[in-house]
Amino acid sequence: MSYDDLRSYLAALDRQGQLLHVTERVDPEPDLGAAANAANRLGERAPALYFDNVTGFESARIAVNAHGSWANHAIAFDLPPETPTRDQVREFIRRWENFPVAVERRQDPPWAENTLDGAEVNLFDVLPLFRLNDGDGGFYLDKAAVVSRDPEDPDNLDRQNVGTYRMEVKGTNRLGLQPVPMHDIALHLDAAERRGEDLPVAVALGNDPVISVVAGTPLGYEQPEYEMAGALRGAPAPVSRAPRTGLDVPWGSEVVLEGVIESRERELEGPFGEFTGHYSGGRNMPVLRVDRISHRTDPIFESLYLGMPWTEVDYLIGPATCVPLYQQLRADFPEVRAVNAMYTHGLLAIVSTGRRYGGFARAVGLRAMTTPHGLGYCKTVIVVDEDVDPFDLPQVMWALSTKVNPARDLVNLPNMSVLELDPGSQPPGITNKLVIDATTPVAPDERGHYGQPVTDLPESAAWIDRLTTLLAERGGDR
Amino acid sequence: MNTTHGGTGQPAPTTVCPRCAAAEFDELAVSPVPGVWRVLRCDRCLYSWRTTEPARRSSRAAYPERFRMSRRDIDEAPHLPPVPDIREDTPGGDR
Numbered sequence: 001m002s003y004d005d006l007r008s009y010l011a012a013l014d015r016q017g018q019l020l021h022v023t024e025r026v027d028p029e030p031d032l033g034a035a036a037n038a039a040n041r042l043g044e045r046a047p048a049l050y051f052d053n054v055t056g057f058e059s060a061r062i063a064v065n066a067h068g069s070w071a072n073h074a075i076a077f078d079l080p081p082e083t084p085t086r087d088q089v090r091e092f093i094r095r096w097e098n099f100p101v102a103v104e105r106r107q108d109p110p111w112a113e114n115t116l117d118g119a120e121v122n123l124f125d126v127l128p129l130f131r132l133n134d135g136d137g138g139f140y141l142d143k144a145a146v147v148s149r150d151p152e153d154p155d156n157l158d159r160q161n162v163g164t165y166r167m168e169v170k171g172t173n174r175l176g177l178q179p180v181p182m183h184d185i186a187l188h189l190d191a192a193e194r195r196g197e198d199l200p201v202a203v204a205l206g207n208d209p210v211i212s213v214v215a216g217t218p219l220g221y222e223q224p225e226y227e228m229a230g231a232l233r234g235a236p237a238p239v240s241r242a243p244r245t246g247l248d249v250p251w252g253s254e255v256v257l258e259g260v261i262e263s264r265e266r267e268l269e270g271p272f273g274e275f276t277g278h279y280s281g282g283r284n285m286p287v288l289r290v291d292r293i294s295h296r297t298d299p300i301f302e303s304l305y306l307g308m309p310w311t312e313v314d315y316l317i318g319p320a321t322c323v324p325l326y327q328q329l330r331a332d333f334p335e336v337r338a339v340n341a342m343y344t345h346g347l348l349a350i351v352s353t354g355r356r357y358g359g360f361a362r363a364v365g366l367r368a369m370t371t372p373h374g375l376g377y378c379k380t381v382i383v384v385d386e387d388v389d390p391f392d393l394p395q396v397m398w399a400l401s402t403k404v405n406p407a408r409d410l411v412n413l414p415n416m417s418v419l420e421l422d423p424g425s426q427p428p429g430i431t432n433k434l435v436i437d438a439t440t441p442v443a444p445d446e447r448g449h450y451g452q453p454v455t456d457l458p459e460s461a462a463w464i465d466r467l468t469t470l471l472a473e474r475g476g477d478r
Numbered sequence: 479m480n481t482t483h484g485g486t487g488q489p490a491p492t493t494v495c496p497r498c499a500a501a502e503f504d505e506l507a508v509s510p511v512p513g514v515w516r517v518l519r520c521d522r523c524l525y526s527w528r529t530t531e532p533a534r535r536s537s538r539a540a541y542p543e544r545f546r547m548s549r550r551d552i553d554e555a556p557h558l559p560p561v562p563d564i565r566e567d568t569p570g571g572d573r
């Protein structure tokens with residue numbers, strides 16, 4: 001069963017004990033941010049939080065941490081909550097194979113019930129906005145799906161993009177938006193600004209859980225996110241036409257904003273506590289003017305805490321970063337077994353691969369850096385043998401500790417591109433990148449003394465079953 | 479001082495921006511329940527804050543040094559992404 005909106009997902013979380021409704025009165029600050037932050041520290045079964053009693057508000061409804069644990073991520077994909085991470089990634093890969101799944105166009109979206117137009121537009125009238133981190137420059141919309149089209153090819157729906165780009169609320173109808181140059185909206189905005197035109201956008205807030213995942217998934221420029229949502233949901237994504245811009249937005253959203261990114265305009269924005277665990281700094285960035293708000297009656301405002309990992313964003317985009325890199329590497333190198341790019345959106349990635357010949361593994365590492373996502377991320381790529389599970393960090397540490405000789409196994413590349421939010425980059429956006437070849441050398445690379453690995457005994461598999469049975473029987477006696 | 483506003487017994491609103499100390503700001507919002515809080519935004523650095531936030535976010539005196547912004551920080555903030563050159567062969571302007 002797939003969810004058509006945020007509400008049915010929250011209900012499913014609730015049924016599985018993964019939603020905590022905080023009924024006591026809380027203050028907008030610091031309580032909401034602190035509670036969301038705290039939820040991230042509760043571990044693998046952390047619940048989503050729901051607040052509806054917030055000081056000074058009459059009817060605020062706020063959901064945070066909806067994706068913020070492996071249990072919740074599993075429920076988002078309609079998997080049993082205890083599904084191990086690695087299996088969640090495997091299932092993501094399996095469903096990806098069904099891409100593309102055409103959208104289902106629906107009339108009468110629930111968000112069409114209420115409308116604010118032109119001078120009536122006031123974000124504060126609709127959204128119970130609040131600050132997350134102390135140093136944030138303001139209140140943010142950080143879990144929204146932003147929809148735009150290629151101004152050079154506006155009828156091409158393969159190029160219609162849905163992405164999560166955080167927005168600072170800077171006025172009643174004014175948002176600051178951060179387009180990282182490697183991301184699709186930056187391409188759309190660049191094309192619009194070269195033409196001297198505003199870029200029409202729709203911002204969908206409070207979405208079904210798979211829309212939030214695909215909006216944070218680094219798909220190819222011509223891979224439409226809605227058609228990936230259909231594949232991952234196992235059912236076409238329901239979309240509706242936004243009335244002012246004609247853009248496709250999720251049928252089930254809580255709130256839809258429409259407007260434009262103003263051409264060639266930049267204005268001070270931030271700082272914002274980022275997914276890197278560091279603040280972004282204050283920069284002059286594009287401005288989004290909101291011309292129309294459509295919303296459900298009593299909308300739920302969804303937000304997400306981010307800061308020092310792990311926080312909700314790391315769960316939300318963890319598997320979503322692994323899988324495109326895996327698919328893109330596999331297209332050239334079928335030897336690739338698995339990719340774990342869950343660290344800081346893939347700023348560090350671990351790839352396991354078979355090796356054709358000496359030098360092959362580091363070529364795979366370099367290829368990861370030249371994928372579209374790798375251009376802005378993949379600062380460090382650790383390559384391990386095919387029998388090392390990149391999701392099992394003790395195994396990765398074993399490979400790093402025994403298979404690496406720094407004399408020859410580090411490929412250090414100067415002056416590569418990275419997103420400027422990487423706090424180590426200098427100047428911002430430029431960094432060295434490093435492949436650590438932690439694979440076993442193969443011919444003609446004859447380095448080291450790897451001819452006598454210790455492998456599990458051939459009888460141990462049978463003994464695992466035997467011991468498991470004995471333990472179960474002993475458990476039954478007690 | 480013991481001035482209050484909105485009859486809520488709260489201290490009078492801040493008179494300077496906690497972040498950059500500018501004295502000019504706009505009111506972005508007031509609480510739906512009357513008189514509980516207001517949201518203000520600095521005209522110079524665009525910092526916004528709710529009047530009921532902890533002092534470390536809402537008062538100049540308590541605002542942490544590492545988050546403060548000087549005139550220079552504001553003037554020298556980078557432009558991202560840079561505004562591209564206009565294309566010669568397009569009509570330009572709004573369509």
Ligand SMILES: Cc1cc2nc3c(=O)[nH]c(=O)nc-3n(C[C@H](O)[C@H](O)[C@H](O)COP(=O)(O)O)c2cc1C
Pocket residue numbers: 142143161162163164165166167178179180181182183184185215216217218219304313316317
């Ligand atoms: C909560 C959250 C906030 C994000 N904020 C931004 C942002 O401000 N700017 C940006 O370019 N990417 C941001 N991202 C990352 C992009 O959404 C992500 O890399 C996505 O794959 C980009 O897709 P695209 O290739 O369609 O642009 C954010 C992701 C999440 C989940």
Ligand SMILES: [Mn+2]
Pocket residue numbers: 161162163184219220221223225
């Ligand atoms: Mn995209």
Ligand SMILES: [Zn+2]
Pocket residue numbers: 495496497498499500520521522523524525
């Ligand atoms: Zn200021």
